[in-house]
Amino acid sequence: MPLCIPALIRKMESVFTLTEDERQVLETLPMQVMVIKDDQDIVRMGDRPSRSCLILSGFAATYKVTAGGKRQIVSFAIAGDIPDLQSLHLKTLDTSIATISTCRVGFIQHEALRDICLRYPRIGAALWRETLIDAAIFREWVMNVGQREAYQRMAHVLCELLVRLRAVGLAEDHACDLPITQAEFADALGITTVHVNRVLQQMRADGLIVSKGTQIKIPDWDKLKQAGEFDPAYLHLESDQAA
Numbered sequence: 001m002p003l004c005i006p007a008l009i010r011k012m013e014s015v016f017t018l019t020e021d022e023r024q025v026l027e028t029l030p031m032q033v034m035v036i037k038d039d040q041d042i043v044r045m046g047d048r049p050s051r052s053c054l055i056l057s058g059f060a061a062t063y064k065v066t067a068g069g070k071r072q073i074v075s076f077a078i079a080g081d082i083p084d085l086q087s088l089h090l091k092t093l094d095t096s097i098a099t100i101s102t103c104r105v106g107f108i109q110h111e112a113l114r115d116i117c118l119r120y121p122r123i124g125a126a127l128w129r130e131t132l133i134d135a136a137i138f139r140e141w142v143m144n145v146g147q148r149e150a151y152q153r154m155a156h157v158l159c160e161l162l163v164r165l166r167a168v169g170l171a172e173d174h175a176c177d178l179p180i181t182q183a184e185f186a187d188a189l190g191i192t193t194v195h196v197n198r199v200l201q202q203m204r205a206d207g208l209i210v211s212k213g214t215q216i217k218i219p220d221w222d223k224l225k226q227a228g229e230f231d232p233a234y235l236h237l238e239s240d241q242a243a
Contacts, residue, residue: 006168006169007056007078007079007080007168007169007170008026008054008080009023009026009027010080010167010168010169011080011126011167011168012026012123012126014167014237014238015126015129016122016126022120022122022123025119025120025123026123029054029112029116030108030109030112031054031107031108032051032106032107033104033105033106033107034104034105034107035102035103035104036099036102036103036104036105037099037102038099038100038101038102038103039099039100040098040099041096041097042060042084042097042098042099042103042105043084043087043093043096044093044096045065045095046092046093047092047093048091048092049084049087049093049110050109050110050111051107051108051109051110052084052085052087052088052107052108052110052113053082053083053084053097053105053106053107054080054081054082054105054106054107054108055077055078055079055080055081055082055083055103055104055105056079056103056104056105056106057079057103057104058079058099058100058101058102058104059076059077059078059099059100059101059103059178059179059180060076060077060081060083060098060099060100061073061075061076061077061097061098061100061184061187061188062074062075062076062077062083062095062096062097063095063096063098064094064095064096065096071187072190073184073187073188074095074138075134075137075138075141076100076157076161076180076188077097078161078164078165078170079168079170080168081130082108082127082130083097083134084097085127085130085131085134086131086134087110088110088113088114100179100180100181100184101179129236133234133235133236136234136235136236137160137234137235139234140160140234141188144156144157144189145189145190148229150189150191150195150196150199151199151202151203151227152227152228152229153189153190153191154185154189154196154199154203154228155203155208155224155225155227155228155230156228156230157185157189157228158209158216158218158224158228159224159225159228159230159232160232160235161176161178161180162174162176162218163232163235163237164235167235167237167238174217174219175215175216175217176215176216177214177215177216178214178215178216179214182196182197182200183196206227207219207223208220208223208224208227209224
């Protein structure tokens, strides 16, 4: 597939069946493709971008930083995501986006996106739907960090990542590659790196996860969902993707 965007195609086709013209326009999206190493900003808060970034491969994170320099990750981005799509309508970014692993990123000019949305209304509606799902994820993360204990927070985020990766064909059954460091999990969960380490050790002891390097496997999916109070409804996926 041109420009390696099967994840974006798959996300679109979970909502509706693409026509040949719609598929063609997505497969030939005009974009500047760049490889960005891990731990690098893609865009920064305060930027006034004229383009949006499509994650073609790798993992990224949307984050904010306090005046004292503490980072709060507010969502993770995977292949097929356009984490700054709101910049199509909001002139100034209020968050930053950084790579977690080495990423291939496709930068799409806003002018091209607007043209596609006008010529292909269903694609425009699907992109708007994606921004609404992003907002739903942000709300769920507020609940996660604000009202759940650390063990539940970790279980919930692991469930979310696995479901989202599986939805775009990047996870098999209940196993996936997850190159997120303990420090990055700490920034996402609002706890210390030491606490993350303890939580992961306890989850292994409880039989919730098996990990080797960046590979993670969930031996008991129902038990992990229960531990994290995870209900995938906020991801608005097809039922078979969220199972």
